[in-house]
Amino acid sequence: MKTKEQEFLDQIEKNKGIIHKISRMYMDNPSDQDDLVQEIILQLWKSYDNFRQQSSFSTWMYRVALNTAIVFFKKDQKKPTTTADVPDLPAEESSDTRELQLSHFYRAVQKLERLEKALIFYHLEKYSHKEIAENLGITEVNARTKLNRAKTKLKELIREQGYEF
Amino acid sequence: MNFDDIQSAWNNENAGDKMNLPANLEKLKSAKMPIDKIRHTMKCEFYVQMLAVLFIGFVPLFIAVAKPLMLAYYLLYIVFFLICAYFFTKFVISYKNLSNNMMTSKDNLYAVYYDMRLNIELYKAFTYCLIPFAAMMAGIILIGSQKISIDALLVDIFHITKIKAILIVLVVVGGVLLTAWMTETWIKRSYGKYAAEVKHVLDEFTEA
Numbered sequence: 338m339k340t341k342e343q344e345f346l347d348q349i350e351k352n353k354g355i356i357h358k359i360s361r362m363y364m365d366n367p368s369d370q371d372d373l374v375q376e377i378i379l380q381l382w383k384s385y386d387n388f389r390q391q392s393s394f395s396t397w398m399y400r401v402a403l404n405t406a407i408v409f410f411k412k413d414q415k416k417p418t419t420t421a422d423v424p425d426l427p428a429e430e431s432s433d434t435r436e437l438q439l440s441h442f443y444r445a446v447q448k449l450e451r452l453e454k455a456l457i458f459y460h461l462e463k464y465s466h467k468e469i470a471e472n473l474g475i476t477e478v479n480a481r482t483k484l485n486r487a488k489t490k491l492k493e494l495i496r497e498q499g500y501e502f
Numbered sequence: 503m504n505f506d507d508i509q510s511a512w513n514n515e516n517a518g519d520k521m522n523l524p525a526n527l528e529k530l531k532s533a534k535m536p537i538d539k540i541r542h543t544m545k546c547e548f549y550v551q552m553l554a555v556l557f558i559g560f561v562p563l564f565i566a567v568a569k570p571l572m573l574a575y576y577l578l579y580i581v582f583f584l585i586c587a588y589f590f591t592k593f594v595i596s597y598k599n600l601s602n603n604m605m606t607s608k609d610n611l612y613a614v615y616y617d618m619r620l621n622i623e624l625y626k627a628f629t630y631c632l633i634p635f636a637a638m639m640a641g642i643i644l645i646g647s648q649k650i651s652i653d654a655l656l657v658d659i660f661h662i663t664k665i666k667a668i669l670i671v672l673v674v675v676g677g678v679l680l681t682a683w684m685t686e687t688w689i690k691r692s693y694g695k696y697a698a699e700v701k702h703v704l705d706e707f708t709e710a
Binding site for chain 2: 473
């Protein structure tokens with residue numbers, strides 16, 4: 338019989354892609370991303386007893402992981418983010434266009450506010466405006482308006498990187 | 503590129519492959535959430551403060567203060583000790599009160615912000631409550647260390663010069679202001695910055 342810890346780790350293993358995506362959206366360098374991943378797993382483990390199977394593991398995980406990412410601050414706040422901290426973009430002639438697009442996306446997303454990142458994340462995970470509003474604790478109208486603004490801002494940021502959008 | 507391209511790239515990203523999970527959860531170390539950082543710093547401070555409170559209780563014994571002054575000192579010390587015990591209990595309760603991550607993001611932020619402000623205000627109240635006791639106890643220790651009789655002390659008090667009285671008042675007021683300034687600066691540097699950042703994020707949630 339599986340222990341609670343093993344059961345939890347198995348669930349995390351199945352959904353670890355989401356944690357990685359959230360950490361990449363919220364932190365700009367690999368060291369901070371690792372810290373955030375650890376913190377998310379730790380917070381998930383701490384609240385695992387509250388997960389009562391009323392929703393799917395992933396739905397529960399999205400909320401706890403995002404709540405953790407939203408209030409997570411870097412270790413050294415004195416050091417401002419510089420372009421050197423942001424991972425290099427793959428060369429334009431890269432065979433993998435998707436990888437290049439993702440790199441541009443993650444680079445641009447760093448400049449969004451924390452709430453805007455959460456809105457974009459839920460949008461890419463195909464949540465409806467109603468579901469986004471329910472998870473974030475805002476009204477549906479507010480979710481729609483802020484999401485549209487975040488998308489426009491993201492578009493501009495990607496354009497600023499010289500990538501056609 | 504358009505949002506459909508981003509969506510497609512997002513869906514096809516093998517993000518999990520780039521991430522290694524810990525073999526067991528005991529190895530996980532918290533990078534510390536803002537509220538945890540505040541609580542951790544406060545916890546360290548309180549151990550020092552508890553030792554200081556105990557040490558203060560022995561000071562009159564080291565310098566052999568006269569008995570009547572000793573009585574006044576320990577009466578003050580009892581109240582001082584009770585105030586410290588009250589705040590220490592509050593901090594321990596607050597420390598054990600973990601936020602519930604399952605709330606909506608906005609409610610979660612409010613809870614984090616509330617916890618932070620509560621801790622900060624408790625800390626301030628604790629410091630300010632102790633200032634008058636600290637001033638009076640320091641006064642007793644200073645007088646007690648001069649080894650003069652109570653009668654001589656009373657004569658001195660009744661015949662105090664105007665300038666000496668003003669000087670004492672100025673020293674006390676200066677001491678209180680300096681302590682208040684140090685407390686505010688320390689809180690702002692150690693704890694206030696996290697509260698300000700959480701408040702900034704919370705402001706993002708206001709209606710568009």
